[in-house]
Amino acid sequence: MSKPLQQLYRETVPSLSSQHALFINRDLSLIEFFRRVLSEGLDESIPLLERVKFLSIFSNLIDEFYMTRMSSLRAKAGRNFAVSPDGLTPGQQYEQIRRTFQELCRTQVHCLKRDVLPKLREKGIEILKWEELAEQHRANLTGYFTAKIYPVLTPQAVDPSHPFPYISGGSLNIALQVTPHLHKKVASAMKLADAPIFVRIKIPPFLPRLIPVPGKPESFIKVENIISGNIASIVNEAKPEDCHYFRITRDTDIEVRESEAADLLEMMERNLKERRFGEVVRLEISGEMPDEMAEYLKVSLDLEGDDIYRTDGPLAINELSALSKLNRPELKERPLKVVVPKIFKKDRSKFDLIKDGDIMLHHPFMPYSIVTDFIKEAVEDPDVLAIKMCLYRLGEDSPIPELLMRASELGKQVTVLIELKARFDEENNIVWAKKLEEAGVHVIYGLLGLKTHAKTTLIVRREGDELRRYVHAATGNYNPQTSSGYTDLGLLTCDEAIGADATELFNFLTVYSQRKDFEKLLVAPINLRDRMVSMIEREAENARAGKPARIIAKINRLADSGIVNALYDASRAGVQIDLVVRGICTLRPGIAGVSENIRVRSIVGSLLEHSRVYYFENDGDPEIFMGSSDWMPRNLDRRVEVLTPVEDETIRAYLKNDFFPAYLGDNCKAWELQPDGSYKKASADQGAPLSCQQAFQGDLKLFSDELRTNKG
Numbered sequence: 068m069s070k071p072l073q074q075l076y077r078e079t080v081p082s083l084s085s086q087h088a089l090f091i092n093r094d095l096s097l098i099e100f101f102r103r104v105l106s107e108g109l110d111e112s113i114p115l116l117e118r119v120k121f122l123s124i125f126s127n128l129i130d131e132f133y134m135t136r137m138s139s140l141r142a143k144a145g146r147n148f149a150v151s152p153d154g155l156t157p158g159q160q161y162e163q164i165r166r167t168f169q170e171l172c173r174t175q176v177h178c179l180k181r182d183v184l185p186k187l188r189e190k191g192i193e194i195l196k197w198e199e200l201a202e203q204h205r206a207n208l209t210g211y212f213t214a215k216i217y218p219v220l221t222p223q224a225v226d227p228s229h230p231f232p233y234i235s236g237g238s239l240n241i242a243l244q245v246t247p248h249l250h251k252k253v254a255s256a257m258k259l260a261d262a263p264i265f266v267r268i269k270i271p272p273f274l275p276r277l278i279p280v281p282g283k284p285e286s287f288i289k290v291e292n293i294i295s296g297n298i299a300s301i302v303n304e305a306k307p308e309d310c311h312y313f314r315i316t317r318d319t320d321i322e323v324r325e326s327e328a329a330d331l332l333e334m335m336e337r338n339l340k341e342r343r344f345g346e347v348v349r350l351e352i353s354g355e356m357p358d359e360m361a362e363y364l365k366v367s368l369d370l371e372g373d374d375i376y377r378t379d380g381p382l383a384i385n386e387l388s389a390l391s392k393l394n395r396p397e398l399k400e401r402p403l404k405v406v407v408p409k410i411f412k413k414d415r416s417k418f419d420l421i422k423d424g425d426i427m428l429h430h431p432f433m434p435y436s437i438v439t440d441f442i443k444e445a446v447e448d449p450d451v452l453a454i455k456m457c458l459y460r461l462g463e464d465s466p467i468p469e470l471l472m473r474a475s476e477l478g479k480q481v482t483v484l485i486e487l488k489a490r491f492d493e494e495n496n497i498v499w500a501k502k503l504e505e506a507g508v509h510v511i512y513g514l515l516g517l518k519t520h521a522k523t524t525l526i527v528r529r530e531g532d533e534l535r536r537y538v539h540a541a542t543g544n545y546n547p548q549t550s551s552g553y554t555d556l557g558l559l560t561c562d563e564a565i566g567a568d569a570t571e572l573f574n575f576l577t578v579y580s581q582r583k584d585f586e587k588l589l590v591a592p593i594n595l596r597d598r599m600v601s602m603i604e605r606e607a608e609n610a611r612a613g614k615p616a617r618i619i620a621k622i623n624r625l626a627d628s629g630i631v632n633a634l635y636d637a638s639r640a641g642v643q644i645d646l647v648v649r650g651i652c653t654l655r656p657g658i659a660g661v662s663e664n665i666r667v668r669s670i671v672g673s674l675l676e677h678s679r680v681y682y683f684e685n686d687g688d689p690e691i692f693m694g695s696s697d698w699m700p701r702n703l704d705r706r707v708e709v710l711t712p713v714e715d716e717t718i719r720a721y722l723k724n725d726f727f728p729a730y731l732g733d734n735c736k737a738w739e740l741q742p743d744g745s746y747k748k749a750s751a752d753q754g755a756p757l758s759c760q761q762a763f764q765g766d767l768k769l770f771s772d773e774l775r776t777n778k779g
Contacts, residue, residue: 089635089661090152090653091744093626094136094160098167099746100650101128103671103738105171106748109178115190116391116398117673118183122175123388129168130237130316130385138318138348140164152628152653165373176380179387190398192285192390194277197296197307200288205296207281208288212297216274216290222301225265231367232267236317236345239276239383241268241294242360243309245302265363266302270294276386285393289381311356313364314382318345347374354379400673403551404764405434417441418448418528421537421559425715428557430543431674432763435550438539438557439466445526445537446474452534453480453527455573457707459520461485461499462546468499472506480527482509484576486519511577514707517592519576521709522695525569536566540711542678542693553677554760556693558711558718562587565711572709591696591708596629599698602683602690603633607640609686616640617684619727621647623677624697625654638664647730648740649676651699657742667740668749670733672760680722681710691719729759736760 107113108121143157151160184194200208223232224247234240244263270291277287294301295310347368352361354377365375381387391399410420417440420426428437445451454474461467475481485500487493504510513519522541527534543555560566568588575590589595603618610616618637625631625646631654638644644665646652656665670676681692696708713719730737735758737749 088153089655089658090628090631091655092151092153092155092160093651093653094140094164095153095155095167095744096626096651096653097132098164098171099744100669100671101125101132102171103669103746104128105175107671108175108183111182114398114400115183115187116393116395117400118178119187120388120391122179122183123385123391125171125175126383126385129172133316133349134236134319136320137161137164138346139320141348169376172376172378175384176378179384180380187390187398190395192393192395192398194287194289194387195280195283197288197292200280204280204282208278208293209297211278211281212293212300216294217297217300219271219274220268220294220301222266222268225267231265234267234315234347234368235269236315236319236347237383238272238314239270239291239386240313241270241291241298242266242311242313242356242364243268243298243302243305244360245304245309247302247304265360266305268294268301275389276383277389285395287390311360312353312382313356314351315347315368316349316351318348320345350375351382352377353382403431403674405432407434407437411437417444417559418537418561421561422535425562425713425718426559427713427715427718427721428559429763430555430557431551431553435547438541438545439470439547441539441559442467442470442524445528446470446477446479448528450529451479451526452529453482453525455482455525455569456545457484457486457519457521457523457576458496458499458545459486459522460544460546460549461496462544462548463495464548465499465546467545467547468503471508472503475507480509481507482511482573482577484511484513484519484573487512509577514576514579517705517707518701519707520695520702521572521590521707523569523572523709525566525573535561536563536569537561538565538569538711540565540694540709542680542695553675554763556678556680558693558713560711562714576707587712589692589694589696589710591702591706592704595696595708595710596703599681599703600629600633602685603630603637605685606642606683607633607637609684610637610641614686615684616642616686617682618642618644619646619682619731620698621676621678621680621727621730622697623649623679624651624699626651627698627700627703628653630698630703634665635661638662645727645731647676652740655742655744656740668731668733669738669740669746670730670736670759671738672736672758674760679710680726682723682727689719689723691722729757729762732757733759 104121105125108118108125110118113121140157140161144161155163187193197205223229225231243266245266246263274290276290278290278293280286280288291312295307298305298307298310347370350364350368350370352364352375356377361375361377365372396402410426442454445454454471456467456471458467471481471483483503485496485503487496487500500510500512522544524539526537528537538560539557540560541555541557543550543553543557564586565588568585571583571585572588572590585594589598606616606618618634625648634644634654639661642664646654646665646667647670648667649669652667652669654662654665654667656662656667679694679697683690691713692710693713694708694710696702696710702708713722734749734751734754735756738746739749740746
């Protein structure tokens with residue numbers, strides 16, 4: 068048996084400093100992903116409106132991190148918590164993250180103000196300030212303010228009869244200090260002297276952030292500038308220069324106590340209400356805000372000085388993404404080339420097509436309408452008896468729930484598992500759950516203590532004297548809105564063993580029943596972890612025996628210590644391991660004696676890489692799986708996940724010969740993880756430029772229509 072990895076590490080790399088620990092810090096790795104996203108916004112070779120989109124995405128990522136992680140890290144930093152696997156204490160993590168965010172946000176603002184916005188102005192797209200407007204434009208916008216903005220504003224003063232108001236997380240606010248000139252009788256009755264008071268004006272989120280300037284095409288002004296320009300209409304004594312802007316972020320990671328819940332739906336509705344009052348974890352203020360006002364807000368919000376972030380740019384940069392929707396194709400990436408495979412252009416039932424052989428779908432390069440059309444056909448087909456689906460993120464306008472309600476009306480057995488705990492989609496999923504229940508659909512909310520993250524559909528169809536089961540297994544959610552921007556895979560099959568496993572899966576979800584082991588599916592938390600580790604160990608054994616051994620995984624996140632240790636052991640055995648990991652990766656590649664056979668890369672492009680596919684060489688008889696699970700403790704132990712085997716030879720050939728080589732050969736949008744935890748942009752100096760996302764659109768002809776499915 069080989070030596071324990073920690074011992075081996077100490078023996079082989081004793082000269083490395085503490086920052087080169089065996090594991091990369093989970094949160095710092097995630098922030099490196101944020102840095103890669105920001106780098107796309109900084110890249111001058113990318114079209115301007117695409118750069119605006121990436122700068123906006125970066126702001127959303129920072130917001131989400133503060134909402135879900137910073138409060139926990141700060142709380143742990145003040146107590147005696149154990150260090151993380153990489154050797155950092157919570158306090159060290161918190162401080163390093165905070166400093167990094169400050170650096171990255173300064174870079175973002177500088178890029179926006181000094182580079183992107185000036186270049187957009189040269190192209191006729193501009194964001195103007197109130198003082199830059201001509202009198203006529205000011206007059207027109209004042210009319211807009213009077214009609215559309217003023218009626219929905221509610222200024223709130225802080226005085227002895229008005230305590231400091233509740234501030235909602237993420238809202239943009241105007242703060243000013245004024246001395247009101249009250250009528251003597253009013254002042255006397257309220258016992259107010261002629262002293263300055265603090266006034267807060269919330270800008271309602273339903274107001275557009277960018278308002279078009281009448282008479283100036285593609286010229287805009289921020290809504291807060293219109294309000295400040297007309298502040299005297301709200302507070303007589305105020306002037307535009309008195310107005311300063313601020314925004315807070317609240318902790319939304321409220322504990323869900325499922326064990327105490329008699330009704331999960333009711334508990335989640337209560338949990339959503341509690342989140343509105345989560346702890347304030349960040350205060351963003353405009354650069355011109357006086358120190359005294361910033362101090363007043365800090366005290367009123369019960370913050371520390373480190374929680375205040377002053378910026379000389381606009382707050383809520385993510386809301387400027389509206390610019391990216393302008394009809395200026397020359398300032399954007401080429402439109403996505405979407406192809407309907409030839410197999411679906413034939414006038415045949417999708418059930419008949421699937422009976423001919425498994426079908427692989429590659430989104431968004433193939434339209435998601437193939438999936439919704441398949442479900443629609445199942446709904447209307449009188450021979451379909453039952454439809455069962457796992458729904459994690461639906462989307463506000465998804466057609467899927469309406470189709471399922473229609474199926475129920477037609478008398479089919481419809482069972483839907485809706486995950487009420489899908490972060491940031493809880494409210495939307497609750498709405499759909501209630502509507503589906505009212506329509507007679509059998510709605511399940513998942514298992515106690517587990518999130519159901521699987522993306523699986525089972526359709527039972529009567530064919531003659533038999534029942535045949537059809538399965539759609541996917542890497543992405545049943546959300547047509549996000550499907551246009553996410554790369555995902557889907558598999559349509561009527562394999563009997565997979566259908567039987569899918570039936571067992573839904574029985575497990577509905578009545579906690581599992582009558583037998585799964586024959587083909589890997590299901591977390593039942594058998595997925597054990598099978599993954601055993602397949603990694605098998606590759607190591609094959610390598611030691613001189614047999615063909617290889618591991619390739621394309622996933623979103625890798626942070627499970629057990630999996631990382633197994634991969635290290637396989638690397639030491641001589642297994643060549645290629646990992647394409649979009650975000651978090653705690654594995655440290657390139658360490659002599661530990662991970663020199665492991666290469667890790669990340670693709671950051673105009674599409675969000677979301678597909679999860681695993682390849683194990685298995686002595687020349689490869690095993691390939693695709694599905695919902697990453698290599699994370701939560702995916703392996705605390706969620707219901709499903710990985711489905713890919714057994715059709717044509718699809719396997721496509722994945723092996725086209726899919727994986729495109730990701731491993733990308734030298735335009737790929738970043739390579741270095742041993743120190745940083746990422747280096749892949750070089751396009753060697754060989755022809757290759758962008759996998761462009762290649763999958765057919766530009767480089769890496770695969771034909773016939774290879775996209777097993778039937779051309």
